[in-house]
Amino acid sequence: MKQSLTVLIFLAFFSIIGCANEEKATETIYVAAASDLYHALTEIGEEFAKETNIDVEFTFGSTGLLTQQILEGAPFDLFAAAHESYIDQLNESGAIVLDSKQVYAIGRNVLVYSEEHTQLEGEQSLTDSDVQTIAIANPEHAPYGKAAKETLESWGLWEELQDKLVYAENIRQAYQYVESGNADAGIVALALMNDSERPYELIDERTHNQIVQALGIPSTSENLELSQQFAEYMMSEKGREILSEYGFEAP
Template identity: 65%
Template sequence: MKGNVIILLLGILFLITGCQTANNEEKTIYVAAASDLYHALTEIGLEFMEETDIKVEFTFGSTGLLTQQIQEGAPFDLFASAHESYVDKLVEVGAIIPNSKNYYAIGRIVIMGESPGRNLDEQLLLDPEIRTITIANPEHAPYGKAAKEALEAWGIWEEVEPKLVYAENIRQAYQYVESGNADIGIIALALMTNTDYTYELIDESNHQPIVQALGITKQTEMEEESRLFADFMLSARGQEILMKYGFDLP
């Protein structure tokens, strides 16, 4: 009899432990995020987890490639894109819940490099001593598209095009400059926190606004938790963190 009670208690303990494990797994959301958000969302994710006990796992990459992955069924719950047009595209194909689209930030770009005593401007990009300039690939990265627009607005696109080194995403472009694989980069302001590199903000009149938006995927089984995270990004605290990393408010 005593042995049966012990077995019963062990069984109950096993069931409780199993339920707790399942609950913990249910409280993780998977977010596909544009790479310009690397620093800001890492901080936002930590604060959100402390406040809600919901864990956030991020996959950072170029907005265009993440859009393709979501369209093909990649298991993400929420998409934080670097441009609203990509969320709109996913809404059109039925991959994003339409009423979940929200604007959360406007991005800015800078010229980044090491040029002591010299201005980081369009004239520097033409200097023969500047042999390589990196931008994110404008075909699938909104920050790369903005960089190309700025170069065109300055009337120097054709002259600097032979110097261009395309990165898969804007964070990789930053790393190209950091590693010495490029002399100059046109980079997201949001990635310049705690850097030793000099940089100069590019006037936003030189490119189309980088209006960033998020949306929740149709396939998610964590819609409630994903909406909580979206709400946190849009809250006063979330917006404060985004502004700290150089984003403008939408």
């Protein structure tokens, strides 16, 4: 009888521990992130989950559209924007937690041609008659698209190339247009090129305003402690190492 009682106590104890661990493992934070971060932040999220048992669910999109969603009360726990100006905008409107802004990286753009046009190189090739379509993210709400426009203006090609430009909803979609061959060329984020076999040319950052990327914690977050924990992980040595692997420069 004593032995049976002891077994039952042990079973009950491990059941309680198991439930506690399960509850801890199901903690989740919801992160809105600029689409240039798709590969890097997915990897950071996986590493963070391994170390903390906190899952991270991402919503990737253009920084401008995500900013609008947060202004309208979207329940995100953290926002990693492609430019700090959008975090500043949210800060001014009270839509992010005071003093939660942190600059986490400097982004870079590249010029890339589709598989059928890999023999081309240099910005002047964009005027080639074989190049019919050039993909960039929409400059109205995508920081990388705005930088692409500034670069084309710096090259003196913005007006000349108007009929060739195809505006993608975000920078990852612009990359996909080129990768799939639906666009002959594109100006896209360096951070998206890791899995591509296309040769590319790093664009001189003096041709556009610096892409200073920042994060903030939306005021609607109900997981402030966990959000801060993930923000700190992004800024940690491990987080910066992963960002660097994808071409992001330290601020």
